[in-house]
Amino acid sequence: MTALSHNVMVAVIGAGAMGAGIAQVAAQAGHRVQLYDSRPGAAAQAIAAIDQHLGKRVANGKLAASARAECLARLRPAAQLDELADAGLVIEAIVEKLEVKRELLGQLESLCRSDCILASNTSSISITQLAAGLAHPQRLVGMHFFNPAPVMALVEVVSGLATASQIAECIKDTALAWGKQPVLARSTPGFIVNRVARPFxxxxxxxxxxxxxxxxxxxxxxxxxxxxxxxxxxxxxxxxxxxxxxxxxxxxxxxxxxxxxxxxxxxxxxxxxxxxxxxxGRGFYDYHQHALRPQPLSLESQAVPDTLFVEGEPGLLAPLLERLASAGLVLSHRPGNGLLRIGQATLALSDGRLASQRARDEGLSNLVLLDLALDYASARRLGISWAADTSPAAIDQVVALLNAAGIALTALRDSPALCVLRTVVCLANEGADALLHGVASAADIDLAMCAGVNYPCGPLAWADALGIGYTVQVLSNLQAAYGEERYRPSLHLRRLLAEGACFHE
Known part of the structure; x- marks a missing residue:
């Protein structure tokens, strides 16, 4: 089965922001669309809002006036549910309550023709549960858009236990034809994005x-x-x-x-x-008028940085060293095990241990740990922490070195894996477990996190770039530090490590 033909009428139930957005997407893709809402007048108001939004795009030169007119001509409000009987695809985007959705889907199954695909935009309810009361549960599939639907690229196509594979493939192809980036997922709690994103x-x-x-x-x-x-x-x-x-x-x-x-x-x-x-008006930050936004804390030094001694291979920090050299700082290479030394300070990328523990374990004095960066060559800020016995002079030398390369530094209390590193390995760990449990493919997990929540890199691809061994090491050290199962490395990560493999070959 391929994508639905433009001749197929699409019905959307629920005229809130999400439902209206889905209706706009389908209409702009060339389908006749009927929008229904149980609230009198809500569908018509939503279409008027779509018209206003498209009008702004025309005024800004982002949309042709003819495209706006064609889209609006395809949109029609439905006054009664039975007006949707001829639809080939019905997408419900109503309140996130299991029984309310199940009641609606039961009505639609009786009302719509036998080849009509029923889709739910639910973000959290099991597709298997939603389909359980249907006579033909194979017709139901999840079609989870992200808000705002006309802008966000991702659509999670979610299969319940009974969903026919050809139905899921049809909806995937249809979402692709609508200009979206669809991913296939199995109906497990949180699907892909809402599960994998929890550690962020x-x-x-x-x-x-x-x-x-x-x-x-x-x-x-x-x-x-x-x-x-x-x-x-x-x-x-x-x-x-x-x-x-x-x-x-x-x-x-x-x-x-x-x-x-x-x-x-x-x-x-x-x-x-x-x-x-x-x-x-208030959360972690104050959004009231005239409220001052707090600024990040930064360390600064007026010292002149000493020569940086690079002992052995720098590994992931190689781009940082190239940046330091380009900034005119003096680097000297000598044999060793990957540590950097400047003045009294020993500088190293975190491996997930507390700085004080690593200093004790390895007999290192004046240890300063660096946090992870997506790209050390362009990062504007880095996090650092240090062991309890690290001297102020040693810290100042590290600050002077990195400030001289245009990098702002944020001091973190000694904590396992600091901030960015901790976040990234935990995202990769959750992605690995989702892959282990058959929720989605590695490619779709990474695509979902980039297209759905705008991550700069898929978490599994990021783990590949860091190295599976390093990722497992950091997670293991986090688990040891906290003594909690929260940071246990996924079996899939351990399997890849044992096989010498990675997520994306």
Whole structure:
């Protein structure tokens, strides 16, 4: 089965922001679309809002006036549910309540023709559960768009236990024809994105709770070192803490309280206080008029950096050394095990251990640890931490060195795997478990995280770039430091390590 023909009428149920967005996408792709909502007049109002939005795009030169007119001509509000009887695809985008959706899907199964595909835009409810009450459950598939649907590229095509494979493939091909980037997923809690993304929020929330640093500094590290579009605190403020916390709780409960998905007490306090983020005017940040946005904390030095001695192969830090050399700093190479030394300081990339523990384990004095960066050649900021006995003079030499190359430094309280490194390996770990459990392919997991939540790199591809051995080492050290199953390396990672393989050959 291939993509649905343009002759097939598409019906969308639910005229909220998501439903209206899906209707716009289908109409712009060339389908006749009927939009239905149980609230009188809501569908017509949604189409009027689509017209207004398209009008702005025409005025900005981003859309031809003829394309706007053609799209609107294909959109029609439906006053009654039975007006959808001739649709070849019905997408429900109503309230996220299992029984309400099941009742609607039962009505649609009786109303629509036998070859009509029923799709749910649910972000959290099991497609298997939704289909369980249907006479023909093979007709139901998940078609999870991301908000705003006309802008966001990703569509998760989700198969329940009974979903016919040809139905899922048809919807995948249809989403592709609509200009989207579809991925196939099995119906498990959180599907791909809402499952794999949990550590992005959870690790920053934990670092904040442990007073490793402040919100602005941790967000800045994820943006300016990690390459993420937003940090965890500004992103959850944008999503809404009631929504983000509810998703975390839902995934946590669905996985029988697996510690990997433990909700944050810090976020619960915000929800309890009504500090829901941008929509309430306050979350981790204050959004009221004239409120001052806190700035990340940065270390500065006026010292002249000494010669940097590079002992052995620098590994992942090689681009950083090239940057330092290009900035005119003096580097000297000599045999060793990959450590960097400047003045009194020993400088190394974190391996997941506490700086004080690593200094003790390896007999290193004045140890300063560097956090991960997506690209050390262009990172604007790096996180550092140091062992308890590291002298202020040694820290100052490291700050002077990196400042001289145009890199801002954020001091983090000694914590396992710092900030960006911890976040990235935990994302890779969750992606590896999703792959292990057959939720999706490695390619689709990475595509979902890039197209659905705008990650700078797929977490599995990032683990390949870091090296599977290093990724497992960092996770193992995190697990040892906390003594928690939350950081246990996925069996799939361990299997790849044993085989000398990677996620993407």
């Amino acid at each position: 929020y959870a690790e920053s929330l934990r670092l904040l709770q442990e007073q490793v640093s402040d919100c602005a500094s941790l967000d800045a590290l994820l943006r300016e070192a990690g390459g993420f579009a937003m940090g965890a605190f500004e992103l959850t403020d944008l999503i809404g803490h009631d929504v983000n916390y509810a998703v975390t709780c839902s995934v946590f409960d669905a996985y029988y309280q697996d510690r990997r998905f433990t909700p944050s007490l810090v976020q619960k306090a915000l929800v309890d206080a009504g500090y829901l983020g941008r929509k309430s």
